[in-house]
Amino acid sequence: MAISSRGTVVLATGLLVAAAVCAAAAAAPLPRSLSRPRPSAMKNDTSLSHYFYVDSCPQLETIVRSTVDNAIRQDVRLTAGLLRIFFHDCFPQGCDASNLLDNGERLLAPNVGLQQGALQLIEDIRAKVHSQCGPTVSCADILVLATRDAVNLAGGPAFTVPLGRLDSFAPASDGDVFSLPPPTASVDTLLDAFSRKGLSDPADLVALSGAHTVGKARCSSFGNDTITPKDDISRCLAGFCSTGDANRLRDLDFLTPEVFDNMYYIDLTLNKGPGVMLNSDQGLASHPRTNWLVRGFADNHWWFFDQFSTSMVKMSQLKGPQGNVGEVRGNCFRPNTAAAGAAAGEGLAASA
Ligand code: HEM
Ligand SMILES: *[C@@H]1O[C@H](CO)[C@@H](O)[C@H](O)[C@H]1NC(C)=O
Numbered sequence: 001m002a003i004s005s006r007g008t009v010v011l012a013t014g015l016l017v018a019a020a021v022c023a024a025a026a027a028a029p030l031p032r033s034l035s036r037p038r039p040s041a042m043k044n045d046t047s048l049s050h051y052f053y054v055d056s057c058p059q060l061e062t063i064v065r066s067t068v069d070n071a072i073r074q075d076v077r078l079t080a081g082l083l084r085i086f087f088h089d090c091f092p093q094g095c096d097a098s099n100l101l102d103n104g105e106r107l108l109a110p111n112v113g114l115q116q117g118a119l120q121l122i123e124d125i126r127a128k129v130h131s132q133c134g135p136t137v138s139c140a141d142i143l144v145l146a147t148r149d150a151v152n153l154a155g156g157p158a159f160t161v162p163l164g165r166l167d168s169f170a171p172a173s174d175g176d177v178f179s180l181p182p183p184t185a186s187v188d189t190l191l192d193a194f195s196r197k198g199l200s201d202p203a204d205l206v207a208l209s210g211a212h213t214v215g216k217a218r219c220s221s222f223g224n225d226t227i228t229p230k231d232d233i234s235r236c237l238a239g240f241c242s243t244g245d246a247n248r249l250r251d252l253d254f255l256t257p258e259v260f261d262n263m264y265y266i267d268l269t270l271n272k273g274p275g276v277m278l279n280s281d282q283g284l285a286s287h288p289r290t291n292w293l294v295r296g297f298a299d300n301h302w303w304f305f306d307q308f309s310t311s312m313v314k315m316s317q318l319k320g321p322q323g324n325v326g327e328v329r330g331n332c333f334r335p336n337t338a339a340a341g342a343a344a345g346e347g348l349a350a351s352a
Contacts, residue, residue: 044325048162057133064145079150080215081118086147092176093320096168097139100332104171110180123332139332140165144316156260157305166326183221183278187287206293207307212252213264220246234272265298
């Protein structure tokens with residue numbers, strides 16, 4: 001099975017890759033033009049590069065940006081959808097599109113409410129890219145690029161990301177998925193969870209939490225709001241969730257919910273009290289290792305943008321214990337092997 005799936009991937013990845021892979025072992029000499037490995041050939045343990053697809057898919061970044069642009073004009077919530085999917089992909093076992101697989105991680109509690117439209121957008125871009133370039137670009141890279149572009153299109157910073165990630169063969173383990181911290185987590189727990197993933201600078205935690213400047217959470221995620229609200233804004237926000245519908249969605253950034261800006265930090269410094277911000281977010285404003293960063297990002301959005309870009313690039317390079325190992329999926333929702341594909345059963349529509 002392993003051998004035939006490897007063969008399929010090599011074939012699908014194209015003759016040049018096959019030539020590069022076989023070159024060392026082949027007795028018969030290969031034509032000169034085929035015997036030189038291409039820099040963009042997708043192989044296990046390739047390191048990431050800014051020039052990864054220059055030869056194999058030069059139009060990649062243009063396709064991604066224009067498709068994301070069109071999509072968020074239709075549905076502004078997609079920026080938040082992509083950001084959260086990106087975080088939930090990278091944090092458990094590295095950025096390998098493992099949470100795009102049907103019937104896997106998405107069924108677990110930390111992934112409740114991942115936006116279906118944003119998942120489908122990644123697969124739609126994958127189909128477009130593969131129709132123009134062949135099956136060269138991984139779903140994991142498309143997710144990173146689409147998220148990066150959505151942030152910028154929503155008003156946030158522009159930054160470059162290295163490429164060349166491979167898609168996982170299987171979902172992450174339950175244990176890894178539950179390394180995603182819950183909204184009830186204390187700042188010490190959050191700092192610890194991020195450190196374990198190599199995001200050990202408190203600025204990584206504080207800046208990345210700034211993604212909550214867009215998007216919504218279920219009322220149940222905001223937790224306890226039974227304490228008497230102290231002003232009109234907190235009364236209004238707390239009232240929104242007092243209907244008893246735990247799944248009702250409320251804006252995470254109550255000032256500018258659709259814009260990628262530093263208002264989330266200003267929300268935090270306003271200290272509206274329990275139930276107004278996520279508990280995990282509110283804590284950042286008072287903990288001694290993070291409060292100065294919250295104040296700094298609230299005062300200076302350029303500092304926030306700069307740190308956010310740095311930390312996103314850092315998170316986008318997280319790898320699982322096996323390193324950059326996997327395949328280029330022909331459908332982001334399923335592994336390439338036939339058996340695994342059949343087991344995946346019905347899921348989101350593949351757009352190929
Ligand atoms: C620091 C630890 C974090 C915790 C505890 C946390 C927790 C949460 C929770 C509970 C929700 C709402 C889920 C729901 O009620 O359906 C949420 C939403 C969201 N999270 Fe986080 N998060 C964290 C970090 C991050 C990071 C690092 C990013 C991205 C870089 C991110 C991006 C988002 C976005 C954009 C949403 C809104 C999603 C939407 O509107 O569809 N979060 N987060
Ligand atoms: C990586 O290695 C695995 C297992 O040896 C193989 O199935 C897979 O096709 C390889 N991926 C690439 C892109 O060569």
